[in-house]
Amino acid sequence: MPEGGISTATTYIRPYKTAAGKSAIQTMEDRFNYGLNPEKLGVVSSYLCDPNTAPAEFLLVKSQYLAETGRAVSRGALFFQIRQAFLPGEVTAEEANRIGYETAMRWTKGKYQFFVCTHTDKAHIHNHIYFNATAFDRSRKFHNFIGSSFALRRLSDRVCIEHELSVIQNPCQHSKGRFLHYGQWIGEKPPSAKQRVRLAILAALEKKPTDFADFLRLMEESGFAVKQGRGGVISFLAPGQEKPTRLRASTLGAGFDPEDIKAVIAGERPLPELPEEPTVPPRRVNLIIDIQERMAQGKGPAYERWAKVYNLKQMAAALQYLQEHHLTDYAALTARTEAAVDHFHKLSDELRTTEEALSKTSELMAATVDYAKTRPVFDGYKAARYSKKYLAQHEVELATYRAAKDTMNTILNGAKLPKIEALKKSRRELAGQKKELYAEYRDAQRQMREAVAIKANIDHLLGITDERENKAQER
Structure with missing residues (x-):
């Protein structure tokens, strides 16, 4: 399943929520048991947890987070899985596990529990990295952001190069001949909560809602919770966001007031312009x-x-x-x-x-x-x-x-x-x-x-x- 990339390792990241008809701990046990399957497993390593008791340990941190903050953890992901695969013969299981551990540590910045399962059951050695969606110190939750797969892939590339692995000559070409976009994400920030709301508003307006109520329905369908506050103030809560964003020009910028939105729906004015967010220049090479x-x-x-x-x-x-x-x-x-x-x-x-x-x-x-x-x-x-x-x-x-x-x-x-x-x-x-x-x-x-x-x-x-x-x- 090569996705393209600079080093021999290919990656993807996937969030997991509580499966239908199962509890949170059952969901984690099912997925983690696959990674820890002795018929597949070559090497395992972990950080801030024991792989054999990781479901209970992950859940304990989540319950502490709920007790300390009062914020529910059920709305977002329970945990994330990273898959990192290598070309046949490129690395040993021990080397692959060390690369996976370093990738996970740099990706989570040491703030989240994780364990790395290196599988050797196929021709290509590959890692399954599982990390808790709630920080170990209960300070935050990890939210998958737009471009996270590009950021992860580039980080994995950097780690592989540092470990002197070989380099693929056509990094952006898919195995089936299609070309994939390789995002220049290192040093860049994902869109802010406000920008995500603006993008969703523009997408909803482009669908030509019949009225303001239909517009709010489209916002909900795109995954945003619609909040009605005092005085009729409307706010949107993005997936994974903790604080809602108010629908008003003073918050989102010119053209994003309720009256502006209604005027767009009525065909009285064009779509509002999307403000540019300040960008952080990529990290300098010294x-x-x-x-x-x-x-x-x-x-x-x-x-x-x-x-x-x-x-x-x-x-x-x-x-x-x-x-x-x-x-x-x-x-x-x-x-x-x-x-x-x-x-x-x-x-x-x-x-x-x-x-x-x-x-x-x-x-x-x-x-x-x-x-x-x-x-x-x-x-x-x-x-x-x-x-x-x-x-x-x-x-x-x-x-x-x-x-x-x-x-x-x-x-x-x-x-x-x-x-x-x-x-x-x-x-x-x-x-x-x-x-x-x-x-x-x-x-x-x-x-x-x-x-x-x-x-x-x-x-x-x-x-x-x-x-x-x-x-x-x-x-």
Whole structure:
């Protein structure tokens, strides 16, 4: 069942709820017994639980969660199962179990009980990883998010590369010839609860509900609980969400008020626009550490052990980057790095030019306003034949007039003064251009830093020691 991926391991994640006609503990026992089947099992490992008593231990944490928070655990998943499969002959059962354990630990961040069952009954060794949906410290519940399978697959890829497993050359191609989307999910956040509600609202409106009641029915069919509060306030509770989200513009943004929704249903206005959520840039790839140089500075053996693990992870990230971007030779990597650097500097120049133009436009607008306000005062000074008494009475206004005139002469440099409305329009356009360029600039900066760090690490791996080039890359 290969799903594609960078390493030899393929993965999927699945939530399990209480099965119909069975209790929670019976549901877990049925699934866990499959993983612990001695005819299939090669190796088993666990974290914060005993696999043989895991159903009772998982349930105990859930009951403690209910007692401490008053929140029911029956609404969401009881537990999650991760399946992680390897190519035949790629790993031993012990190696596969270690990889599964590390994957589970990094996926759950050590906050959830889990156990790893490595099966050897088929040609390909594979792991069944079961983890509790409720955190061991009762602080939270795990909710499957949009793109979780992509995030898990990429994490599994990274762990496999760090363990020096082989690499599949066509990571996005399905075994049946279909191509699968490989989400760039590391460092990205899943949609927030508000965004999930917005997406559901838009999906419901696209189905052309007949009235507002029909709209609410569509929301319920999509899995959202509809809450009616005081004063007729409507809220939606997303699956796995603990706090409902109110249907109002102050919460969800313009166009998401009940009256707005009713207007859309009546055909009086278009669908509201989906606000963009702020994104977190992907985790940076750092330069590897020169262990020998650091050891010469007096670092101890413990530091050396840490640095070796750190360098291994950075090289794993570098190899994953090469595979994802189809960089099959050194020349392609060099070209991509140079292109990233050139693009960043080009955007830097464009952003600097735009900022300077915006600054001059704003300065000219301010000077024009000051000039218009103080020109009558100067005309009075002129009519008074430059009287010292008049000057003393209006010294501040006259100073402002002279400064505004000097600024206008410097900026215009003999050109005709534009109308104030034209200046306002120019400032709005430049401000919008700056905003767009800045977003591109930050993304280009991230891509440049990543590409430069990757190339420097590959240079180190290949033994390329051009000091000038490496220093320039590091800088």
